[in-house]
Amino acid sequence: MGEKVLMKGNDVIAEACIRAGCLHYFGYPITPQTEISHYLSKRLPELGGTFLQAESEIAAINMVYGASSAGARVMTSSSSPGISLKQEGISYIAGAELPAVVINVVRCGPGLGGILPGQCDYFQATKGGGHGDYRNIVLAPNSVQELYELTVKSFDLADKYRMLCMVMADGSMGQMMEAVQFKDEEDIQVYDKPWATNGMGCRGHSNFITSVNVNPDELEKVNLRLQAKYREVEKNEIRYEEINCENADIMVVSYGTTSRIMKNVIKEAKKIGINVGLFRPITLWPYPYEALAKHTDKVKAFLSVELSAGQMIEDVRLAVNGKSNCYFYGRMGGHIPSQKELLDEIIRILEKEDK
Amino acid sequence: MAKERLHPKSIKDKVWHYCPGCSHGIVHRIIGEVIDELDIQGSVIGIAPVGCSYNNYEYFDFDVIQAAHGRAPAVATGVKRVLPNHIVFTYQGDGDLAAIGTAEIIHVAARGEKLTTIFINNAIYGMTSGQMAPTTLPQQITTTTPTGRDTAYHGYPIRISEMLALQEGTVFVERVSTHDVKHIRQAKKAIKKAFKIQQAGLGFSLVEVLSTCPTNWQLSPVDSQQWIVDNMIPYYGLGNLKGKDIKV
Amino acid sequence: MQYEIIIAGFGGQGVLSAGRLLVYAGMLEGKHVSWLPSYGPEMRGGTANCHVIISDEEVGSPILNFADIAICMNLPSFDKFESFVRDDGFILCDTSMVSIEKTKETSKKVYGIDATTKAFELGNKAFANIFIIGKLLKITKMLKPESIEKALYDVLPEKKHHLIPIEMEALKVGLAD
Structure with missing residues (x-):
């Protein structure tokens, strides 16, 4: 383990993103998580990655959808009202079985609400949010150290299950500073992505990524496959203290x-x-x-x-x-x-x- | 006699699901031919819209991502930023691009994303059964403008190409049509140039294709071609709007 | 031992950075620390405060309902946080901003240092928080002055390192006050 450093929760999320090998970030400013964007806008281009400030949260989550389709590790972050806007994309990501990481630094609602911490997006995160029968893995850290560890972990879970993994913090965790100890080197498992749409030249046949299927038999099969995957996650990934x-x-x-x-x-x-x-x-x-x-x-x-x-x-x-x-x-x-x-x-x- | 391949390599050997007289088949084929001619089948990634061509990956034999309604430009941005040397294009209809996806298309143009958009404008919503589109012409009858589009009530049709040509990041815009062979050839030339501009990394390129929807226009395939000439071209003038002199 | 401290004042008085400096120095001494700022739409001139915990044990909640120490760098902060201080705790005021008369209104123990005036005399009002920290260390001995110095070198960007010797002078004045 490396030296202890004092960092703000939001900065740690950003650093964890980089340490997890995620070099592509798309987002839209919203309090109280803007430091994530500030940090990544400086660091990602230096590393040859992408930091892009999208025109909206809707665009940002769809950029995530594209980057993930292309086979990259990718992240977006937002806070409650922004996460509501991302729900369409989140449902599509679930339907198309794409790995992606979404950070939600929750504030209080409903509506524009306030910028102070809340845990009022629990239903949205765990019970749906968008349309259709789908699940997201939702991780809830309670310290700056855990913001780091669970953000890194979220990328692995996303790739492992081809699912969206959400790290749900809240305004005070994003804003607070604590000591954090980074590993000298992350143990990053690289997953094959033969399904990616990164140009058929590398494989000799075309791939497509979609969440649409108008054939009821086929769409039911897709749903059953998703549900089987969710049962697998329930079996393997439960964490508590x-x-x-x-x-x-x-x-x-x-x-x-x-x-x-x-x-x-x-x-x-x-x-x-x-x-x-x-x-x-x-x-x-x-x-x-x-x-x-x-x-x-x-x-x-x-x-x-x-x-x-x-x-x-x-x-x-x-x-x-x-x-x-x-x-x-x-x-x-x-x-x-x-x-x-x-x-x-x-x-x-x-x-x-x-x- | 060996079976001759009558369709481009980049198009699968399948029967279109599109209605007789619809332009989608023609534009798909043009794209397939252009991709073959530029020899980019292995590195091209298409983004499919929501609309009649939502599953164009059933026909395109290269990588395709199906996007949410209107979001194809954002999805394409994500792909292109990860794979800057690949050729990425969106294929979008008028509802997808000019209504729900207006923000996304303006911002890819403003950012000068090195992408190509093929914009199918048939002045109507096809898949959802003939409602008014943002490009529906004044007085045009649709299922949601049963007495014709009243501009005092519903507003005016949007000229997307003109609007996007104004963006600094847009380097090439051309409006073409598919109503006869001469214009189909012109359309192919424009689409090829748009792809080549992307290959050269110059910026955003867009080709608007005036297209037919005989079913929802309630016209025969032949009369539909004439309807483009009589009604669409007067409002949506054909020709190059930006980047005419670029040599690629 | 656990110190729970609220530092409050106007935005721009170095309230948040004083807290950061304390927790950084605490971390350097191997203590458990947390720093939680108030955050809001005001970027400048508004009121700001932070909750600081420096502890020998793992920190539970970073959010303070009560504090051992309230550092009040202006009058509204004194009015707001006086009641947060435990009976055995104390309030430390910048007496350039909170009058001695005012501090007599509370039954709680009050210390003061003329921080902003001294900072102006030293040529930079931004040093007010360093005088305050000096005084805090004098009262509590919670951290070593050397840790503050090291923290300054770690926290400040290199282009501001030339100011650190001056800041250490200010710290010494606070320690001797």
Whole structure:
């Protein structure tokens, strides 16, 4: 491992992109992730790659579609309203089975909303967003170090499964600085892309990339193939972290920024004799249902803490499957719950459960 | 007698799904011939639109990417930036290019992307069954302008070639037609020049092809050719709009 | 030991860069650090603040609800963040910008240094934050002055390295204040 350096989350995402061997980036400015563009606009041309500021998020995601079709590793980044605009392209990328990496530094909505951190795009990221039966792999880092590691990983997952992989951070993670330790050299697996449309001269027959098929039998087969692939991802790629889960009275489920606050809450709770467990999904899709379900008999209740009106709570309920009470605590509009708020909520829930 | 190959090498041996009298087949063939003549089958990448020619990869025997509606220029940009030495072209209709994809086409031109666009203008939406297009002529009857395009209500048809010729990054623009053999030959010349301009790395090149849609115009294939002459050419004047003197 | 610090002032007073300098120096000393800026549409002249954590242990939340130290480089910051400071913490003010009279309004411990005036005397108001850091180190001993110097060399672009000896002078004044 290399030396520790102090970097802003957004800069680390950009550096991770380069370290993962991705030399092509297409994007459109939007707060709070513009530093990614600033960084890459300087570095990528130096490396012989492409930094292109597109005319819109729609154009940017379609440039990604083209670059990926041509066989390149490629990335775009945006924040919530911009990700909404990219949804058309994201659906096409899923349909055409192209690898691509999309960074979403989430802000709060709906509409133009605000520029402060949010986790209100959970549904959009994990349950669809665009049209059709498709899935994206969604990774949720909670530190600058993880922004680096998971961004690098996202390129591998995208290539491995020919899928779109989204790294979902939030405004505060993009803006914060922490120490990050880069590897001296990334272990990048190079995937053959015999399907790429990079000129038939190199292979002797023509390729085409498409997401359209008007024959119902054939299109159903395409869908079944996609679903089989998604089952494979569910089998292989689930990631999560468990903190203080042994003998926990209550299991808090949270990811990203809120999971960082929970680390402090766990310490505070211990001081007053409450054992709070933290279950942190790192893959938001595929969701770690089974791992979470294992705690149902051991804790008094589950609490989903989110910067939203309650989105991931639905997956928590699916995992818990009625075997335990599931509570929700969230803040919106860019507010972040304080440790005290969360501890008070935990005490309130435990008192209720003990009755 | 050995079976003679009657179609270009870059065109697959298939029957078009296009309606009788439609220009798509003619323009596809021209593109195939040009690619053969320039010997670029191995390095050309086409971008298919949304519209009747959405699956032109069924006919083109070279690499093709099907794009979302209007987004072909952005997709082509992505390809060309990764593979700068390949020849990349978009094939787009008037709804795709001049309505939903207006931003994308203007910006490839403004950036001077080294791409070629073949713009099929038949003044109507074909695949979705004959609605008004941005290039539909004044008074033209379509399924969404049943009493004819009222310019006071629906606005005016867009002259895309003129608009794109104004962009600094555009180096070659020509409007051609497919209504008779003489004009088809002229169309081929323009398309070949557009590809050669891309090979020379000069900038963005566009050929607008005035095309027929007999089915949605509700005319016979023969009357459709005359309709181009009588109605389209007066509004969309033929000829070179930019880059006439470039020698490639 | 964990220091939780809020640094606040007008945009352009070097509020964010003071925080960066502290966390960088902290990292050089092998501590766990985080720096979280307020971010908004104002590029200049607006209010700015950052949350800084320098700790011997892994940092939990980078977002502070309370702080051990609030560094207030203007009056609005004092008004806003005075209540964030824990009872056993303190407020450090730029007394060029926050009057001594004002600082008497709080029951919390207050330190002050005439940073902006001293910076003007040194010829560059941008050095105000360095006087403040000097004073902070004097009070807390949380970091070594040498780490600040090394951090300055690492953080500043080379074309500004000639200013570092002057900044170190300012730091020493703060340390001796």
